[in-house]
Amino acid sequence: MLIATYGDLHLSHEPALDKFKGREENLLRFDEHLKRSHEKIVLMGDVFQTDYGVYPGSRPEVLEMILARYPRIIRRWREGPYRIVFGNHDRITQRLLGTLKQIQIKKDGWRLWFIHGHQFDPFIREKKSPYLVTWMIGGLRRAGLRRLADFLEGPFYDFGQRLFCSLDLAARRELLGGKNDVIIMGHSHQLTCHPFGKGLYVNSGDCFSKFLKYVSIDTLARTVEIRAFIPPRGYEVLHRWSGAQPLRGPAAFSPAWRRH
Numbered sequence: 001m002l003i004a005t006y007g008d009l010h011l012s013h014e015p016a017l018d019k020f021k022g023r024e025e026n027l028l029r030f031d032e033h034l035k036r037s038h039e040k041i042v043l044m045g046d047v048f049q050t051d052y053g054v055y056p057g058s059r060p061e062v063l064e065m066i067l068a069r070y071p072r073i074i075r076r077w078r079e080g081p082y083r084i085v086f087g088n089h090d091r092i093t094q095r096l097l098g099t100l101k102q103i104q105i106k107k108d109g110w111r112l113w114f115i116h117g118h119q120f121d122p123f124i125r126e127k128k129s130p131y132l133v134t135w136m137i138g139g140l141r142r143a144g145l146r147r148l149a150d151f152l153e154g155p156f157y158d159f160g161q162r163l164f165c166s167l168d169l170a171a172r173r174e175l176l177g178g179k180n181d182v183i184i185m186g187h188s189h190q191l192t193c194h195p196f197g198k199g200l201y202v203n204s205g206d207c208f209s210k211f212l213k214y215v216s217i218d219t220l221a222r223t224v225e226i227r228a229f230i231p232p233r234g235y236e237v238l239h240r241w242s243g244a245q246p247l248r249g250p251a252a253f254s255p256a257w258r259r260h
């Protein structure tokens with residue numbers, strides 16, 4: 001089975017708050033490309049930034065406004081080959097859109113586990129207090145302090161993620177435990193493809209309009225590719241991992257470069 005996965009788009013209800021910063025047409029083209037080449041598509045959570053509203057928390061009225069800004073792509077996501085897991089910024093979608101905490105797929109003898117990953121982040125887990133922080137950062141954005149907000153949610157947050165490596169450690173623990181062969185997460189915004197023992201930890205990174213990227217999984221060939229979408233219908237392979245053949249090049253992938 002061919003499975004595509006991507007996430008952490010952080011679509012927002014107002015252009016000034018929107019990290020995706022793109023037109024819906026870009027997502028429609030991306031969707032067409034993925035549907036042509038894959039049988040199943042998993043969205044990895046934090047697709048919607050539902051906690052930048054007037055009140056703290058993952059809010060239904062904010063989700064409604066986001067659905068109104070991106071109606072066509074959201075209609076497509078709710079049907080066909082799509083499955084959606086929720087993240088810490090769009091928990092409300094579990095109740096309102098039926099998104100899932102996790103997805104387990106067993107195909108061709110390969111066991112895959114998809115989960116957003118905030119469950120392993122010591123600062124977030126199931127706590128409600130991070131919503132206050134996010135809400136205040138939303139306030140900074142609304143006050144025109146975009147650069148400060150970008151810094152706090154970008155390099156500052158990334159530094160914490162790298163320092164604690166909490167998702168990597170959780171993936172390592174799970175993979176060495178032997179219950180899954182591939183663990184796919186989002187949340188950290190760090191595009192990653194890292195083998196632990198016989199297993200593989202993949203992080204789909206973020207997905208903003210300037211650089212639409214996805215993970216392509218082939219359960220039969222047992223390969224995982226990190227790809228950059230080249231509109232209208234092409235792609236570039238940034239990294240390839242194969243469980244069936246000896247590895248070429250560096251085993252782990254964690255790009256130092258970022259295109260946005």
Ligand SMILES: [Mn+2]
Nearest residue numbers: 046087088187
């Ligand atoms: Mn997250």
